[in-house]
Amino acid sequence: MSVRVALSLPLDAEQRLAASAAHHGHEVVLRCSGGDELAARLPQLPVELAIVAATPQHLTPRLVETADVAGVRMLVVVDDADGARHAARLGILEPVEGPADWALLEGGRPAPVDDEPAAPLPEMPRTVRRPATVVAVWGPHGAPGRTSLAIALAAELATAGWRTVLADADTHAASVAPALGLLDEAPGFAAACRLAGIGGLDETQLERLAVVPRGARHPFRVLTGIGRPARWPELGAARVEAALAALRGLCEVVVVDLAASLERDDELARDVDGPRRNAAGLEVLRAADRVVAVGAADPVGIPRLLRGHAELLELVEPERVTVVVNKLRASAVGVNPGGQVRQTLARFGGIDDPVLVPWDPAAFDAAVLGGRPLADAAPRSAARVAVRSLAASLVPSPAATGARRGLRRRSA
Incomplete structure (x- = not known):
């Protein structure tokens, strides 16, 4: 069948x-030297298919977006591992292995990606070049999207090549496991804390306790939270401290999902040295290298974020905190929602340069429905792009850490 090709x-x-197009019965209607040039001309021509080389010059974010809008199918051809990684960063899930040829239209071989782990997940090495970076994800009450953001960050860091562990330390309403469709009722993080408390958390035990989300394109390990809130005494401060210390030597990044409450009133109410419900979260905040404070972009969420941020800074140095405003949309904030949110946070909270995550309910709904990270469920979502940039800003550069590979920012 004849195809009109760019x-x-x-x-x-x-x-x-x-x-050779005519010999194979196809028509080349457009030839471009770069992806942005093709993107500018694509909507004006009756093109059914674009054959694109997976290089930064020929495959650009603008071209991917334009092809999606115009309904033009793309055949992305990779010639090496760098090309496969570039295609994956732009959300191209099924590139084909080159060289470019008309036979590829009849079904080419999927291109291998050298950093895409095969199932089962490979074992962690016995030595890691640097201690893991601990990233705590916290936010005030009101469902600002803490768990969704923690999962999305863990997935982005795993995609970048870091050995990543996602831990659920929420002692009030643990939700990482159901959000990822994990049916295992065993509280992996609580078990890791118990083992770490006696010096028994090693690579073998981590492999046994952690769960890998099924079907994840770039797998990461998950230490699930407590299934029943009544089990919160299992997450004592000393145990959490020991667990984080052990995990620093077993992976490269630890992302921890926390509860909203920062209250320490129980310390005043008790006259005995007993367990405290918020001790786990407070200990994670104390030990974390970076703290992501996430709030919702609406008239209720912003005041909550401002009050919570002030309380957070009593526990954490400002330089360790990155503020994220989630669910940004004009329907809840008004015209120029980004500008209004930035101005409000700067004026009333002294918060400069917050990270803004656009409102994309369809993308997050697809992630929850499929029990998958945002990067897998909606790789081209605007929200996913914002989370990816956030992840890149949180992890130290490979030059500074001596790590094998760092995050690369998506080109503009």
Whole structure:
């Protein structure tokens, strides 16, 4: 069947395909030297398919977005591992292995991605070049999206190549496991805390306790939370401290989902040295290298974030805190929602340069429905792009850490 084709390929491949198109019964209606040039002209022509090389010059974010809007199918051709990684960063899930040829239209081989782990997940090495970075995800009451953001961050860090563990330390309403469709009722983080308390949390035990979300494109390990809130005494401050210390030597990044409450009133009410419900969260905040404070972008969520942020700064140094405003939309904030939110936070909280995550309920609903991270459920979502940039800002650069690979920011 004849197909009207646009090309965004290196010159030699472009000339070869253009010269042989008629022989294979296809029509080349557009030849471009770069992805942005093709994106500008694509909506104006009756193109059914774009054959694109997986290089930064030929495959650009603008081209991916334009092809989606125009309904033009893309055949992305990779020639090496760098090309496969570039395609994956732009949300191209099924590139084909080159060289570019008309035979690929009849079904090419999927391109291998050298950093895509095979199932089962490979064992963690016995030595790690640097202690893990601990990222705590906290937010005030009112469902600002703490758990969704923690899962999305863990997935982005795993996608970048870091050995990542996601731990649920919420002693009030643990929800990482159901959000990822994990049916295991065993509280993995509580068990890890018990073992760490006696010096028994090692690679073998972590492998036994952690769960890997099924179907994740870039798997990460999950230490699930307590299934019943009444089990909160299992997460004592000393045990949590020991668990985090052990995990620092077993992976490269630890993302911890926390409860909203920062209250310490029980310390005043008790005259005995007993367990305290919020001790786990407070200990994580004390030990974390970076703290993500997330609030909802609406007339209720912003005041809650401002009050909670002031309380948070009594526990955590400001330089360790990154403020994230989630669910940003004009329908709840008004015209220019980003500008209004920034101005409000700067004026009333002294918060400069917050990270803004756009309102994308369809993307997050798809993630929850499928029990998958946002990066897998909606790789081209605007919310996913914002989370990815946030993840890149939280983890130290490989040059500073000596790590094998760092996050790369998505090109503009």
